């Protein structure tokens with residue numbers, strides 16, 4: 001459980017990952033098609049303005065500037081997990097909530113969550129294998145159920161994640177989902193002591209779902225429409241929770257959750273106030289950490305920097 005050097009420059013890591021990242025994004029395109037100008041995952045989304053009010057409880061754990069006592073501005077992007085920007089909201093099972101905090105010194109840091117607690121691949125290499133296996137199975141005309149059977153037979157690490165996706169019910173609102181940031185990070189206090197943590201965004205009004213039958217009757221953009229109407233009346237609120245890891249909790253494996261009884265700390269509340277156009281150049285890179293925070297040894301977390309850069313380069317170039 002060793003934190004990486006806390007810095008926004010992960011160039012050593014990036015050099016190793018650039019080539020693999022290109023291959024991973026190519027593999028996603030082979031499987032699901034390319035949609036020029038859009039994110040290669042979570043293509044359909046909506047952005048909002050928000051403000052984060054820290055609880056002050058994190059000051060004993062970290063010097064991270066957004067987790068002290070000062071109010072912090074933020075941009076939030078809610079999304080469906082599909083690579084197809086035209087897919088109806090009801091048809092992408094998992095949803096995403098990515099938050100970009102604007103730090104007092106003008107820098108940024110991001111926390112990116114989804115509605116399942118674990119990921120389907122343990123390493124970038126197995127991610128690539130799984131996507132390529134899925135592509136071969138798709139070319140062999142396997143249906144979605146057989147495709148999942150094929151993947152979980154070859155990659156037992158994916159089982160928990162696929163099971164979690166299978167149990168997801170359609171959300172009533174983007175603001176009524178529980179989002180898990182999945183990876184472990186480290187928080188460092190003033191004395192330099194570091195502790196492993198995971199982050200979750202918990203909806204202020206609780207989790208609300210609708211039946212699959214009702215979801216099928218909704219308009220394509222029902223989650224975006226609902227959010228706009230909701231924000232016209234009042235802010236949508238989320239609590240940011242830190243889960244403190246203990247000895248033996250894996251920090252390098254995004255396919256495994258930590259035990260349920262770990263200590264949870266309320267870090268503060270996020271108030272989402274209004275819909276905005278997507279800010280130019282927005283990239284929700286989950287490796288952009290601040291002072292007082294560090295990346296864990298999770299190889300998927302570290303790999304996401306290069307994968308997101310590759311995807312954002314393609315969409316910036318209109319590819």
Ligand code: HEM
Pocket residue numbers: 024025038039040041042045077078079095096097098112113114119121123124127180181182254282283284300303304307308311312315
């Ligand atoms: C090998 C692992 C992964 C790869 C290759 C990957 C790939 C991508 C890519 C290419 C994008 C679009 C980036 C952009 O153009 O800005 C993206 C977005 C996203 N990914 Fe991942 N991803 C991985 C793991 C994860 C995990 C573990 C999570 C769960 C927290 C996640 C959640 C999201 C979300 C929520 C977005 C949308 C962010 C936004 O709104 O801008 N991804 N991913």
